[in-house]
Amino acid sequence: MSLLKIRNLSVEFATATGPFRAVDSVDVDVEKGEILAIVGESGSGKSVSMLATMGLLPWTATITADEMSFEGRDLRTMPGRERRKLIGKDLAMIFQEPMSSLNPCFTVGFQIREALKEHLDLDRKARQARAVELFEMVGIPDPERRLKAFPHQLSGGMNQRVMIAMAIACRPRLLIADEPTTALDVTIQAQILDLLTDLQKDTGMGLILITHDMGVVAETAERVAVQYAGQKVEDQKVADLFDRPHHPYTSALLAALPERATERRLPTIPGVVPGQHDRPRGCLFSPRCKFADDRCREVPPPVQPRPIGLARCHYPLNVPAGAEEERA
Structure with missing residues (x-):
């Protein structure tokens, strides 16, 4: 049984000029212990699809799906009280913007202990000890003092580490990491990615990594889903995707990597992701x-079909021998 299984997920937002489809018929599968990377330009619907899974989109969003289940439990029909027990404990997310995700009115220590109090049977002393342990895990120095700080008293990178500590506090079964290293310097990025992958190995949790960094994908993920303009356009194992991309968009993304450039001028993808109109x-x-x-x-x-990477394309690239029959 899949840890997370989503079929035909679509998300539309009501706007003054009419509905806008931000996610269009996306399928997602994550097995226990698997690391899935979701890549694509800004505006591809990566974050929105995962926020829909978490149930964190505003009332202006209309979410439809043929199936949306976590460990066999239907997230579409799950009562609010049951969902609140699940979100933050078994299903957690590291948000992209820590300064807008942390509550400015409470210390970061209070916010982490609040999550522990809500989901785990720990007394006050144990919650404090766990909060200190979490800060040490994510590389926050002098954790006892930093737990007393408010978000505005910490740097953006430090707040990002607080968000990561909060997300892993209850040892989730599935962790969604939305650009978890955006505000961090290179050395801390490597530490955080090592922390997440070590935690994934130790606990067997599933990990969804939303990122723009194809280097991170190559080093960390096992499988890659490529999204464009709200649609999933390709889904392959990492090594296969880097060796034989099937969708022209995937091929263009990989060609734009500096380490793959063969000419003096770096290749680019002309134009922009299409919007509402x-x-x-x-x-x-x-x-x-x-x-x-x-x-x-x-x-x-x-x-x-699967041998051609589930590419959403009339003329896929690098079609393997024998796959033509399946296309027919």
Whole structure:
């Protein structure tokens, strides 16, 4: 049984100019002990899809899915009280913006101890000891003193580490890390990623890593889901994706990596991710794709079979021998 299983997830936001579909028919699978990376440009729906899973989107969002289950429990019909017991304990998330996620009116120590009090049967002394232990784990010096600080008294990187400590406080079964190292310097980034992967190995938890850093993906993840304009356009194991990308968008992302550049000028992807009013009729990537033709521009592409990386494309790249029959 999958730890997290999502089928045909869509999220629409009500706006003054009409509905905007931020997530469009996305499937997600995470097994116990698996590290899944979700990559794509800003505006690809990576964070929104995971916030929908957590039940943390505002009332303006309309969420639909054929299936959304965590360890076999249906998240769509789960009562609010039961969901509150689950979120923060078995299913936790490291948010991208720590300064807007931490409460400025309470010390960071109070906020971590509050999570421990809500979900674990610990007395006050044990909660304090666990908070100190967590701060030490994420590399916060002088933890007893820092627990008494308010968020505005700490740097952005320090607040990010507080968020990570809070997310792993109750030893979750599945941890969603949304750009967990954005505000950290390079050496601390490596420490935090090592901490998350070590925790994943020790506890067997699943880990979803949302990131723009393909180097982090190559070093950390086991499988990669590539999203574009709210759709998942490819899903492969890490080594296979780097060796044989099937979707033109994935191929363009990898070609833009500095270490892969073969010319003096770094390759780029022209154009921008389509928004509410400029979404193409066919393939959403067609305005930026050098392989696109009239069919791509007019007809929504099919999802290719697993041997072709579930690529959402009319003309996938690097099709392996024998996979043509499955396409047919």
